[in-house]
Amino acid sequence: MIEIFVSEKCPHCTEVIKNFENDENYYGKGAKLININGPLSNLKKFLSYRDKLEGFEKIKEEGKIGIPSKVVDGKEVLFFEQV
Template sequence: MATEIFVHPQCPHCASVIEQFDAAELTDITDIRNLKAFLAYRDSLDGYADIRSQGKIGVPSKVIDGETVEFFDQV
């Protein structure tokens, strides 16, 4: 099972997630390659539909196997 946890270091909602996980487990969207991957998921996966409709960015979030989206307490 491949899991990607998307965060941004300046996002206040990401701070607790960043503290919970090792840096190697996190995908920092400030890197352009990671941002492109995140946006591809965010713009196409049904799990992000509510986030898109609310005009939110969608981090922190977790994508499992490129299909399933899970959110942390705050997004």
């Protein structure tokens, strides 16, 4: 499962959101776009990954949020300069 975490309030997410809206499979077949500013459950899911996935450690140390990001199978996180 591929989950793309974004916020419509984040200027770095604009292109990611647009790419997904133009082609829902742009980031992988069956990928889900998850806006952390939507339902509270979206933010909770993102924070759960952010708290437990090693890939977020450097982001947290730098004081960054960690969006836009792509989480694959709930185990691996990729940031969009890497995707």
